[in-house]
Amino acid sequence: MLTRTSTQSLTEQLAGRFAERIRTRLLAPGARLPSVRECARQQGVSPHTVVAAYDQLLAQGLVEARRQRGFYVRDSAVAQQEVRAPGAVVNTLAMPLPASGVPADASSLIRGMFHRQSDKPQPGMGVFPPDWMESTFMPTSLRRLTSTRALQDLSLQYGEPLGDAALRRSLSQKLVSINVPAAPDQIITTIGATHALDIVSRTLLRAGDPVMVEEPGWAIEFARLESLGMRILPVPRRADGPDLEVMAKYCEAHSPKLFVSVSVLHNPTGYSLSPGSAHRVLQLANKHDFHIVEDDTYSHLAPEHATRLCALDGLQRTIYVSGFAKILAPNWRIGFLAAPPGLLGGLLETKLLATLTTPALFERALAWCIDQGQLRRHADRIRVRLDGARARTVKLALSHGCTFVSEPAGLFGWVDTGVDTDALTQRMLDEGYLLAPGSLFHARRPPSTLMRINFATAQDAEFWKVFGRVRG
Known part of the structure; x- marks a missing residue:
């Protein structure tokens, strides 16, 4: 102050x-x-x-x-x-990013991860608090490698272009549990899930190409695609999936080459795709010859039986993307994609041109965490803790006059505050809180009364007291 x-x-x-x-x-x-x-x-x-x-x-x-x-x-x-x-x-x-047509505030959520507004919980952030992700098995996995010859072998040479073979085998087996058929040689490891999305975009698209993206959607994805010069075609996201009528019109008018979707625990709404909607999306893809990128970043928080396009399609027109920053180790920067065999050569070439290979030491350590069941048990513990935080946050939000636009699920809540959240965000910054206003999740940033909250960090009663006072 x-x-x-x-x-x-x-x-x-x-x-x-x-x-x-x-x-x-x-x-x-x-x-x-x-x-x-x-x-x-x-x-x-x-x-x-x-x-x-x-x-x-x-x-x-x-x-x-x-x-x-x-x-x-x-x-x-x-x-x-x-x-x-x-x-x-x-x-x-x-420092600010260069001026462009990118929604400028998209980067503020990322910068907030490095430059906290205060030591208070930040409801606008998109990650779990660090203490939620603490574990003993991650240091153990690294000690196992660094105490053996593997440290030398993995450090003094470039890794395999596709990624560490042990991790790709582990990921292949893990994908079987959600019915996504991907052999180890169909998997490419990346520096986080965002890097995987970038590899797909740079491989399949050229500047000016139209891309269908769900709206509301991930602010960083809008910014990333616009920075590459793509034409964004926003598709309204419904409770059961994307608006199929809008998609069909885009297909007839623009012949898009790609559709980017978060099928399960969609960010920011928490919606999950229904089987019927998934089937019709795949029909459109086959009819109009476009690929689908399915971003399954929140797979660790979702039930295994949740409907996924990649499972129904069998990785024919679909590309599966996920990572481990949200649930396990943000700074290990490990993500991956699984793709149809016909696309692997181009995707791998894009990876090699950008990063050569990825750090095999951390990839091998992650493979051990998966194979030993440590990651699964860790995710189970976080889901239980998140369920409690979500219940507390919902009560606090409702008691302060907010309503939920969608059924609370997963990490995020999509909340109607009743006031302009762009203006509210600036006022809350004065109090030390970073919000995620609703306009940030739309390609053209229209005014909005909505905001996205993180259930793990929005369960603080003091935040809601300040929120109520500042909102007026």
């Missing part, structure tokens, strides 16, 4: 707060700053202090004044360069 006992004046503190949000893209290019009167009321300062702070932002080239309209974040590459003293240490993670 702004304080009069600080070594900085109130004006300097307020200007610094807005400057930091602009540089880390919590305030996107083109965003309107609060009016002088509104900002003064929110911050508990005089209008004169706000005017002086906005003047400082103008002098730094971070905002522009528009006559009769207010102050706006400048939308230019020059405006996004950080003003710093000579010799200052630059934290590149806090």
Whole structure:
């Protein structure tokens, strides 16, 4: 909070707060700053202090004044360069990305993982708290490898292009449990699930190609595809699956080459695909000759019997993508894809051109965790803990006037707050909380009263008390 006992004046503190949000893209290019009167009321300062702070932002080239309209974040590459003293240490993670057509705030959720707003639980984050993922078996798996000749063998040479053979065998057996038929040589390991999605996009698409993506959907996926120059065709996501009528119209009008889907525990709604909807999606794919990427990032939290397109299709037009950052070890950066044999050559070439190979040491350690049943037991424990957190969060959200747009399931809740969540997000930042506003999950970022909450981090009663006060 702004304080009069600080070594900085109130004006300097307020200007610094807005400057930091602009540089880390919590305030996107083109965003309107609060009016002088509104900002003064929110911050508990005089209008004169706000005017002086906005003047400082103008002098730094971070905002522009528009006559009769207010102050706006400048939308230019020059405006996004950080003003710093000579010799200052630059934290590149806090620097903004280059200006483009990408929804600018998509990166703020990622940056929030590295630069926490405070030590408070962050309901807008997309990951489990670190203490939820602590285990003894992961260090054990690494000690087993580092105490043997395997450390030398795996460290002093490049790994196999497809990925560690032991891990691919383990993954092949694991996929059998969800009825996805993938031989070890149909699996390519990657540096996380997002890398797997990127490999597929770069292999199958070219700039300007139309891609169908579920909406609401993962903000990072919208940003990633737009940065590659793809044309996003948003498909409304329903409780039983994508809007098939909209998909059919896109197919007739645009001949898309790819459909990106989260069938199970969809982010942010928590919806899961029905068998009937899955069957009709595959019919469309066969009729109009497009591939489907099924992102199963939350497979560890879902029941094994959940409907998956890859299981019904048998990896003919489908490509399966998943990873372990959400459930096990974010910094191990292990993901994978399973694909039809005819696509493997192109996908592998894209991987080799980008990363050569992937770290075999961590992949071999993960294979041991899977083979010993440690990962399965670990996921079981987290699911039980998440069930309790979800129940507590739902009660708190309902008691503070929110409603759930979809049945609470998995890690995320899709909540209607009744107010503009873009504006609410900025006010909650002042209290030390990072939210995920509903506009972030749409390709063109329309205003929204919805927000996505993380059940693991939104069970804090203090957050909801602050939320109720700030929302008004």
